[in-house]
Amino acid sequence: MxxxxxxxxxxxxxxxxxxxxxxxxxxxxxxxxxxxxxxxxxxxxxxxxxxxxxxxxxxxxxxxxxxxxxxxxxxxxxxxxxxxxxxxxxxxxGIGYLPARKEPAEQRKPFALPPAHTDMRRVYAYLLQSRCINRDVLTEFARAGLIFESAEPSADKTKIYHNAVFVGNDEHGVARHGHKRSIYTSGKSYRGNIESSDPRYSFHWVGVSDQLYVFEAPIDLLSYISLHQEDWRKHSYVSLCGTSEHAMLWMLEQYTLLGEIVLCLDNDNAGVKASKRLTGILSEYGYENIRIDRSEEKDWNDELVRACETEEKMTMEME
The missing domain is CATH 3.90.580.10 (Zinc finger, CHC2-type domain)
Structure with missing residues (x-):
């Protein structure tokens, strides 16, 4: 004191x-x-x-x-x-901290998706087995070209890196956003947006109802659908690939039928803060039909994995 x-x-x-x-x-x-x-x-x-x-x-x-x-x-x-x-x-x-290095101004590269692998075997194995995503749901997104497996050579050309890529298209169906997620279950994991991605067009699905479900990450979006499969194709979904509101507002601007917004962000301090902030932004834009659907676990994938483990345990006990 x-x-x-x-x-x-x-x-x-x-x-x-x-x-x-x-x-x-x-x-x-x-x-x-x-x-x-x-x-x-x-x-x-x-x-x-x-x-x-x-x-x-x-x-x-x-x-x-x-x-x-x-x-x-x-x-x-x-x-x-x-x-x-x-x-x-x-x-x-007495600790001395180093000053931050000045970074040279860099030229923004044009957006480009990484090269695709010839199949999606590794991505399917990772999302189905490690993440418990429903196969039919995954296949629907893959057929729409919204998920694929990348095959990216290392700098020295001696290795090929495989990632799950979640694609975001603009209103004309042109890819403008990509989110990469490593598919290896051991070692260091990686996730991040592809350079020069436009945040307005992050990973999403457009339905025909007036409901828009909003998530932080693509895997949480897929997990929620896997948990709530009834008539899921009718609704619209968007992953913010973070907590910024840009993709959510773009969806509402493009698809004016949308009027009921369900915020399904993570059940942690950052997710709770972001839900409160997004609710305020939506209210400023005149949206009143807003509700929050929060998972019991930290996020929707944790809840899906827990449900899968419970079901597997019950099946083993019955046998």
């Missing part, structure tokens, strides 16, 4: 504040014991998947707020401005 009071009276020079604001946040977080997950060129907080950091910058995709190192430490550690600066400068611990 006394240290906090003393810190409030510390005068920092502009140079000290500049150095604090330039600290490399991934390094700072790792040294504080935080776990970070790869997310394209960014790092995502394992404790809050809506927050990404890169260099000395951060962004909360749930609240659409972001900034530099000092306000990150203030917001996520509940510190005052002087205490945040002191922490970033090393404080009493």
């Amino acid at each position: 006394e240290a906090s009071i003393i810190a409030q009276y510390i005068h920092f020079t502009e140079e000290q504040k500049r150095r604090a604001n330039s600290v490399d946040l991934p390094e700072f977080l790792r040294r504080r014991g935080e776990k970070l997950l790869p997310s394209g060129r960014d790092k995502r907080l394992a404790s809050d998947h809506s927050v990404t950091v890169r260099g000395n910058q951060w962004f909360d995709h749930a609240t659409e707020q972001g900034g530099l190192a000092i306000d990150f430490v203030q917001k996520f550690y509940g510190l005052s401005f002087p205490d945040a600066v002191t922490a970033l400068l090393g404080g009493e611990s």
Whole structure:
């Protein structure tokens, strides 16, 4: 308590504040014991998947707020401005944090899906066996060209990498978005959007009813349908591939029949925050028929896997 009071009276020079604001946040977080997950060129907080950091910058995709190192430490550690600066400068611990490297401006590459493998054997095995996705549901999306298995050569051309690719098409049926998910059950897993993907067109299904179901991830979308198969083709579904509202709003703009929105985001802190934020955005756009359907487990795939395990156990007991 006394240290906090003393810190409030510390005068920092502009140079000290500049150095604090330039600290490399991934390094700072790792040294504080935080776990970070790869997310394209960014790092995502394992404790809050809506927050990404890169260099000395951060962004909360749930609240659409972001900034530099000092306000990150203030917001996520509940510190005052002087205490945040002191922490970033090393404080009493004497730890020196490296500044973030300046990244050269890069030219945005045109969007392109990775090359497809000749079959989907690995993707089917992964989604059916490890994720318990219903075969008929998976086949329907695969036939529509919305899911395929990639075959991408490594940089030295000695290996071929296989991923599940979830495709998002625009209103003309042209692919504008792709989300890749590794299909290996051991070792490091990977998931992320293909470079230059347009967030408005992420993985979705268009039905004929007025219902739109909204998810964070493609596998959760498929899991929900697997759990609720009755007349599923009639309804519309969209995966945000995160928690940003862009794809949801594009669906509502393109398909004006949609009027009942069901938010099916994860049952964790980030998902609850995002559901609240998306409800507010929908209300601002004049949508009133909004409801939340939250899984009992952390997400819909966890619930599907649990249901499959329960069914398998019951079958074994009957035998």
